Amino acid sequence: MRLYYFFIFIFLLICLILGIIANIFNNRVVDFSVLENYNPGKPSILLDDEGNEWARFELDKRELVNFDQFPKHLIDAFIASEDREFFNHSGISYKGIIRSIFVNIKHGGKLVQGASTITQQLVKLLFFDSKKTFKRKIKEQIYSLLVERQFSKEQILQLYLNNIYFGCGIYGVEAASQRFFGKTVKEINIEQAANLAAVIRSPGSYSPMLNLCASKKRRDLILDLMRKLKYIAVQEYDLAVSTDIKLVSSENNNLALHLKETIRIFLEEKFGKEKLYSGSLKIQTTLNRHIQEISQKEFLSKFTKLKQEINPDVDGALITLESNSGEIKALIGGYNFSASKFNRAFQAKRQMGSIFKPIVYAAGIESGMSFDDVEVDEPLEININGSVWTPQNNTRDFEGPMSLVRALSYSKNTIAVKTLLKVGCNKVVNLAKKFKLSSKIEPYPSLALGCVDASLKESVAAFNVFANNGTYIEPHFIKWIKDEHGLKIFKPDVKKEEVLTPVVNGQVSKALSIGIQRYLKTFFESSIPFDAIGKTGTTNDSRTCWFCGSTPEYTTALYIGCDSNKSMGKAVYPVKTVFPIWLALHKQIGSDKKRFSYDPLLKEIHIDWFTGIETNDLDNSNVVSILVS
Secondary structure (H helix, E strand, C coil): CHHHHHHHHHHHHHHHHHHHHHHHCCCHHHHHHHCCCCCCCCCCEECCCCCEEEECCCCCCCCCCHHHHHCHHHHHHHHHHHCCCCCCCCEEEEEHHHHHHHHHHHHHCCCCCCCCCCCHHHHHHHHHHCCHHHHHHHHHHHHHHHHHCCCCCCHHHHHHHHHEEEEEEEEEHHHHHHHHHHHHHHCHHHHHHHHHHHHHCCCHHCCCCHHHHHHHHHHHHHHHHHHHCCCHHHHHHHHHHHCCCCCCCCCCCCCCCHHHHHHHHHHHHCCCCCHHHHEEEEECCCCCCCHHHHHHHHHHHHHHHHHCCCCEEEEEEEEECCCCCCCCEEEEECCCCCCCCCCCCHHHHHHCHHHHHHHHHHHHHCCCCCCEEEEEEECCCHHHEEEEECCCCCCCCCCCEHHHHHHHHHHCCCHHHHHHHHCCCCHHHHHHCCCCCCCCCCCCCCHHHCCCCHHHHHHHHHHHHHCCCCCCEEEEEEEECCCCCCCCEEECCCEEEEEEHHHHHHHHHHHHHHHHHHHHHHCCCCCCCCCCCCEEEEEEHCEEEEEEEECCEEEEEEEEECCCCCCCHHHHCCCHHHHHHHHHHHHHCCCCCCCCCCCCCEEEEEECCCCCCCCCCCCCCCEHHHHHH
């Protein structure tokens, strides 16, 4: 204990010496411009396609408030809790030191009460790290004395209250007031002010978000101090301590979390973390809040059921594009972002299956074929490097002669293979490359069945060609980025290229409308008041189920599958898994443009889709309309 008193004596002696040093030093010895110009930075804001904020990137939730906006009871609470002599001392509270000495002696010499002033706490916050060394403690005392000589008490308190930490990534009393109580700092009452003061001693222990009981006990202790110091009346104290802490509910913004994460990675690589988190960037994204919210609701609802009915490991992704611009209006990268930040919309590659077939038929149309041409659905044996390959239809049966439009609508594997072989494998490979499929595409007959890997982003862009009059446009999620001065510092170079002539594209697009109308009538007894085209896809053993579909305004592609690529089981097909999500989404978002436009050189005819013969018998269920050149 004697040693304890000896160190106290030495510390008091040092404090006196520090006072002398502060008088000797010129204020310019230490640069305090960090205090005058302190700016913790402003967050970068993500805007939706209507210019409204939908997310932000920030290191913490700091909002600055001027001193005159702080209510008196807030200041009183912090003075009572942290530094009763704040308005009287010169940076170091000798009374506080003496008081803490007696309190610590009372508790057996344990350090239960410190003597750091608010000024010292601010200096430590802005100038020093958390390492506790004797040299740093001495410098802290000197800085505190010099800060007090150069700045007013109001300036010091303003900086302090705007920058102290409240836990959970929250800095400053304004952000804490809004997060805890849903109020601005001007609006908080006495017990809420005491609650804020209670937290900063140990945010991990006293934050009401983390430990409500401990937070209330410390709040009541500070209210008692405020009563004893006559900052509040007895009646005010009684009312305050009898009031429970009521926190506002946390409204987590779960909008497009996988897209936000993808944007974060892109911006960190392009501009760096400091610029992103505190550079006040404005990022104009292409996201449409309405479409995204509906997509998430329908996707999560359906996938929750699928996980129960099929396999709990199934996951998937969805992308909706504005057809003529390539702007991504909605993106879902997986069922649960918290469980997996892996963005299946961009990062996962799956075998395309039958959603590749429209490219095969487009190559056929380019080569002079027509959708009223007839081919035979029959068993095939193809010799490939000495091995015999026998492609099968999904139904494991064969229907005989039929038109190419029926073959595409019913996704007949045998006729897709025959079409590819007639056109030539290399011709299909070259056309597929124009659709910007990045994986290696082998010129084998199995290519007709979609034996090529693609991301959902690549797949939606490829299918969108048929909705966009034959023009490929690159999907993108950022329109522009502006810096803190409003100067545009980034704009994407969106690739745009004609892949198919409007004459060829129109014929394929019209053929793709037949299948989706059949799904609506057969499986859903439903209709939609606008044109739509679509194609399902299922890979071997139902490892992946795809659906790509377009209206005259939007193209949506989505898939379901296990990340391990294992089979989802028997009888798992797109029409019962992913197509209902597409249908529910597009019924709600609609389409202002009701009809697809086709090249005037094309002629609409009605044919029997078995014989391919033109007919006017429109009451016959086998009659469909196609476009021919």
